[in-house]
Amino acid sequence: MNILIKNGQIINPEENQKKYSDIFIRNGIIEKIGINLVCNKNTKIINAKGLTITPGFIDLHSHLRQPGFEYKETVASGTLAAAKGGFTTICAMPNTNPTIDNKNSLEKLKDIILSSAKVNVLPIGAITVSRQGKKLAPISTLSNNGVVAISDDGDDLSDVKLLKSAMNIAKKSKLPISQHCEDPILIKDGHMHEGWVSNRLGLQGRPREAEINMIERDIAIAKELGAHLHIAHISTKEGVMLIKKAKKDNIKITAEVTPHHLTLTHEAVSKPADFQNRKSINYNTNAKVNPPLREDDDVLACIKGINDNTIDAIATDHAPHAKREKEIEFPKAAPGISGLESAFAVGMTLVKSHSITFEKLISKMTIDPVNAWNLNKIHGLEGIGTIIEGNKADLAIIDENKKWVFKKDQILSKGKNNPFIQSEFTGKVVITIHNGNIVYSEINN
Amino acid sequence: MQAKHNKTWKHKHLIDVDDLSIQDCSLVFQLANKYEKALKNKKSISPILKNSNIFNLFFEPSTRTRASFELAGKLLGANVINITSEISSVQKGESLEDTIKTVSAMHSDIIILRHQDSGAATFASMNTNTSIINAGDGSHAHPTQALTDAYTIRKRFKSLKNINVTMVGDIEHSRVARSDIWMLTKLGANLTICGPASLIPKSFHKAQNSKLPHVQVQTNLKKALTDADVIIALRMQTERQKKKSIPSLSEYAKRYQITKTNLQVAKKNCLLMHPGPKNEGVEISREVANSSLSKIEEQVANGVAIRMSLLQLIYTNSGK
Numbered sequence A: 001m002n003i004l005i006k007n008g009q010i011i012n013p014e015e016n017q018k019k020y021s022d023i024f025i026r027n028g029i030i031e032k033i034g035i036n037l038v039c040n041k042n043t044k045i046i047n048a049k050g051l052t053i054t055p056g057f058i059d060l061h062s063h064l065r066q067p068g069f070e071y072k073e074t075v076a077s078g079t080l081a082a083a084k085g086g087f088t089t090i091c092a093m094p095n096t097n098p099t100i101d102n103k104n105s106l107e108k109l110k111d112i113i114l115s116s117a118k119v120n121v122l123p124i125g126a127i128t129v130s131r132q133g134k135k136l137a138p139i140s141t142l143s144n145n146g147v148v149a150i151s152d153d154g155d156d157l158s159d160v161k162l163l164k165s166a167m168n169i170a171k172k173s174k175l176p177i178s179q180h181c182e183d184p185i186l187i188k189d190g191h192m193h194e195g196w197v198s199n200r201l202g203l204q205g206r207p208r209e210a211e212i213n214m215i216e217r218d219i220a221i222a223k224e225l226g227a228h229l230h231i232a233h234i235s236t237k238e239g240v241m242l243i244k245k246a247k248k249d250n251i252k253i254t255a256e257v258t259p260h261h262l263t264l265t266h267e268a269v270s271k272p273a274d275f276q277n278r279k280s281i282n283y284n285t286n287a288k289v290n291p292p293l294r295e296d297d298d299v300l301a302c303i304k305g306i307n308d309n310t311i312d313a314i315a316t317d318h319a320p321h322a323k324r325e326k327e328i329e330f331p332k333a334a335p336g337i338s339g340l341e342s343a344f345a346v347g348m349t350l351v352k353s354h355s356i357t358f359e360k361l362i363s364k365m366t367i368d369p370v371n372a373w374n375l376n377k378i379h380g381l382e383g384i385g386t387i388i389e390g391n392k393a394d395l396a397i398i399d400e401n402k403k404w405v406f407k408k409d410q411i412l413s414k415g416k417n418n419p420f421i422q423s424e425f426t427g428k429v430v431i432t433i434h435n436g437n438i439v440y441s442e443i444n445n
Numbered sequence B: 001m002q003a004k005h006n007k008t009w010k011h012k013h014l015i016d017v018d019d020l021s022i023q024d025c026s027l028v029f030q031l032a033n034k035y036e037k038a039l040k041n042k043k044s045i046s047p048i049l050k051n052s053n054i055f056n057l058f059f060e061p062s063t064r065t066r067a068s069f070e071l072a073g074k075l076l077g078a079n080v081i082n083i084t085s086e087i088s089s090v091q092k093g094e095s096l097e098d099t100i101k102t103v104s105a106m107h108s109d110i111i112i113l114r115h116q117d118s119g120a121a122t123f124a125s126m127n128t129n130t131s132i133i134n135a136g137d138g139s140h141a142h143p144t145q146a147l148t149d150a151y152t153i154r155k156r157f158k159s160l161k162n163i164n165v166t167m168v169g170d171i172e173h174s175r176v177a178r179s180d181i182w183m184l185t186k187l188g189a190n191l192t193i194c195g196p197a198s199l200i201p202k203s204f205h206k207a208q209n210s211k212l213p214h215v216q217v218q219t220n221l222k223k224a225l226t227d228a229d230v231i232i233a234l235r236m237q238t239e240r241q242k243k244k245s246i247p248s249l250s251e252y253a254k255r256y257q258i259t260k261t262n263l264q265v266a267k268k269n270c271l272l273m274h275p276g277p278k279n280e281g282v283e284i285s286r287e288v289a290n291s292s293l294s295k296i297e298e299q300v301a302n303g304v305a306i307r308m309s310l311l312q313l314i315y316t317n318s319g320k
């Protein structure tokens, strides 16, 4: 089917321009962008008057759980959630069972993706076998078979020697190495940010030093080896400063931040959970996440990092969990936020508070992550993150003014673990188009 | 004493002291005072909780707190059922949620919960219509102990306003410390916390960006004890040593043990308290623990009265 999108406002972040135009999509490709385009009968027309059209969003960090943890999420359910959130390309972390640490498991994952993914899923390979931090995975083989990065995410790779070897191979394979920076010794038994809230709740803390130390260490190694270091889900102001300095020193470093680290602090843990109102304190497991939600200064530093491009991408760290893993005593609850469906709307709260511009938000969810990992150099992904003629049609159509409430029962991901449930948002993705197909729509016209 | 529905008490559960207003605390103290006198004078106590079912659900071993609640319940005429972790199905992998729901289904009126996880009492209260009384959850809270401590101090000084209280020991991991800090500062005491830096949460040092109560932090025992009206020694748990928070128990004792000598800087006739069980020779010297200053046994007796008071307030206001 062909699609004609009429009268939308197109935001093409790469060209830093806004224009009112029609977009004609034929056979999955953006064939023409122009004013007053006409079409034949066999074309679906989308009236986008008052709506904004952006490139489909790109997520550098999501956990799709398949294979092995299908009760939490599958490629099918996760990509459905992605489509609802406006994402057309998501990178999948390898902490599945089996781990994506060899050619065989990678090929099997690719089969699952081929048969069930609603949007692009780009696999990330593990750095070490079973992510145990003991023995290197066959990184160059993984690279030759299509992983876009390597990561032992969830854990910090603490063995420096191993990290160096991994960086050397990753460098040759031109792969970024995405690091979850938290020193395992400092965070042992910790359940949230170490601060006054952890003190009040009697929970062991995960101190900010755990992140700072590891970022410092990883930057030093990346500098020595010239490898591409990507800092996953940055959360501390000190970490942002370290990245800023490293960029200034021309070290090959990129970084991402999550929507929740841009908007929430550790106080979210003591806020009432959605299913209960308790006036004083609470243990909101939906706000339990690693690295933990930190303090006001950290949030402000992360926003600043977005604005001055210290931070390249907004990435969801989509981490779905089953009900029984979250609705449980806080220390036993699994860390993580199921964030694909709230990411854009949470980003919009920053636009509404004038912390960032709308264009900045879109850049950080489209072209900037593409450039961070050179995704447009990958065969089949040319032009990704931009809206130009000849591109595959991956688009998000947004109603910037739509007011809505984020409801638990409307979450498509299997993971309903999200601290923004019941939040009122302004701005919503109303249609997502991937390869010229409408993969999500809440508009009838 | 008559069982009257008390309109000023609005709490179905007791999770921690920060839910309680100053008026709530006064109510608890008044009623406890009546019960304390009745017990002392061997007066008969009306069975206000007759035909009620109270479950002591203890996931951690505790003799004192459990016995105190059991006695309090029985003195008020309740059926008290003890479920400890050894006999509960938790060891067979049943979740806290399921256990709470099972116990709730047994016509329970009040569940007294002791659990090793911070937040367990909050979690339990979200999963049942039965009243939950927190008898200690992880490092979070132990509200009945805090009320007992406040009551014990109040008895001597009439009010806690401007009373200098010094708490010594492992503040970081102590639920008693946490509940005491909130309770005593709420009632107007000047609180000093003292112990090795590794056992005092950093956030007490820089409380300006926080919603923590104002306390003095002091790592020097002598300074901390100077002019103290009340001294609360906390139990030093031996596992702290394994976790490298302190070099050794004897090293700790050398620097932080409450002894006759270092009590000389405190106010004359100061109160010496300990939530128990105490390690004599570690956090407190045998001599001091058994001196006339010690209120440790009185704390135990007061604890029963406080728990009777709370059981009555919660039972008569849970819509029964």
Ligand SMILES: [Zn+2]
Pocket: A153, A154, A155, A180, A232, A233, A290, A291
């Ligand atoms: Zn991570």
